Structures are given as structure tokens and as C-alpha cells.
Amino acid sequence: MARSKRRSAAGAVGAALAALSWYTWRIETRWLRTVRLTLPVPSLPPAFDGYRIVHVSDLHLGIPLTQRFFPRVVQAVLREQPDLVALTGDVATAGYDGVSQARAEFARLDAADGLYFVPGNHDYYAGVDAVEAALMRSGVTPLRNAHTVVSRGTDRIVIAGIDDVILSVPDLNQALAGVPDDACVILLAHEPDFARIATAEPRVVLQLSGHTHGGQIRVPGLGAVMLPHLGHLYPAGAYRVGNMGLYVTTGIGTGKFVMRFNCRPEIAVITLVRGPFPASNGRDAVWRPDPSSWPVVGGLRPVV
Ligand SMILES: [Fe+2]
Secondary structure, three states, rough: OOHHHHHHHHHHHHHHHHHHHHHHHHHHHHOOOEEEEEEEEEOHHHOOOEEEEEEEOOOOOOOOHHHHHHHHHHHHHHHHHEEEEOOOOOOOOOOOOOHHHHHHHHHOOOOOEEEEEEEHHHHHHHHHHHHHHHHHOOOOOOOEEEEEEEOOEEEEEEEEEEEOOOOOOOHHHHOOOOOOOOOOOOEOOOOOOHHHHHHOOOEEEEEEEOOOHOOOOOEOOOEEEEOOOOOOOOOOOOEEEEEEEEEEEEOOOOOOOOEEEEEOEEEEEEEEOOOOOOOOOHHHHHOOOOHHHHOOOEEOOOOO
């Protein structure tokens, strides 16, 4: 009797684990959400009040499940009728075939002021020049230590991007070369922890990042249990870092572990409005200072 009870308990546990595995692998990885945020920016030019950026990251094309999921992501972005789309890296995984195969889907993506891209570490593993070339054929503009100016009448904002922090040389000074002192800069940077450096640059009002996937597995009460290098300080969500806003998206795809729990894939719709910065939500204090591990980029030092 006791043995049969033990057997049925073991069976129930086994069934629960199988259901959980299925959920993390096949359900949550494709359970897309749209996050909507409003960021007040003191220096935002009046013509950009209400400007809408759709932030998409970490597509990780080349992984079959993600590849099949991508058309739904494109549909979700188009529904938002964005002013601008920001792709913050890891479009590829380990080869650029997936990016080439998604060319038609990229060509469907559209935004009034264009689509901009910075590479992530996986784009380097895949071959960053080939990834960039494939994206450019679909109308996406890469910003590797470079910027572009978006105009509304006589008002302007600057969209800047840095090269990957882990596998290349990010240079914020080069990215902002020629940008006026009073400019309002939105910075695309794959690794979120670069915010510690970007916040020392007063022209940057907002940094958009990915890289962490939010940890992919978030244990209730504990949070993300696995975070990548340069993704520990700001795992996911909206932060204020000094006088700069930071949004870290949980992204779309996954690494080689195709699973998510309590960490759905997302696109983020960020509306810029004129106004004083929101007070710090306290999460800015969550960081582990180890200045020796920080790159000093273009003479800018991390703010400790
Ligand atoms: Fe990454």
C-alpha cells in the first residue's frame, strides 16, 4: 500500500516536471508581451513630445523556434506604428543564415524615422559584417560608434549606438563626434551595464539595452538566477542611472537553452514626453561595484 502511494506520488511529481518543462520550452518562449513605458525627458525638444520608440532586442535568429516566432514579433511591432525601431543586438546567434532567411520579415518592418541597430556579442560570433550587410539590405541602419540625427521641423534628437562592449571597442566619444552640447541623445548599447559609463555623458538621456534576456528563468522571490557578463547590474526593466533613463528589455529569443520562466519575451514601446525625470525607483542602488572590471571608454569613467 505504502509502495503504491510512493509510486503515485513519484508519478505526480514526474508529470508536474514534464508539464513545467513543456511550459518553459514551448509556451512561455513564444508568449510575447508588449510593455508600454513613458519616459519624461527634461531636454526633449517640443516637436518630439509623444515620440514613440519600439525597442526590440536579442532576436537570436538561427534557433528554429525563434525563427518561426519572428513573423509574430514583426506583426506586433507594426501594430504600434512606431516613429523609430531600435534593435539592440544579438539579432543572430552563431551564424548569419537565420538573419538572411528573415530578410523578407525585416523588409516588412517599418517606422517613420527608420530602424537602427547595434551589434551584440552573438552578432560577432555570427560574423558582424555579414549580419550588418544582411540587415542593411532590408533597410536597417547600423550604428557602430556612430549616430544619426532625426529632425521634426527645426527640432532634433540624436540616435547614437556603440559597438559591442564584450567583443569590440565601444567608443562613446566617437559615436557622439560633432553632436552639440545641448543635444538630446538616445543611446543604443547591447550590454546594459554600459549605463555606468554612459551616465557620465550628460547628452545621453536614455540608454536602450538587451543582452540579459531578463535572466530567462526568474524564480519568484529570488529573481534572475543566471545573468551574463555585463548584465548583472540591471537585469531587466526601467531604471534611472544618474540623470539618464535606462530600459533593459527581456528581449525576444533565448540562448542555446531554449526556455523561459516568469520572464516572457517582449517588445517595449517607449514614449518620450517633455518633463522632469522621474525620481529614482531605488533599483539604481542594486549593483556590485568592482571598478577594476570596468572598461574605460574614450576617456569616460564609470560613475561609482
Ligand atoms: Fe548578448
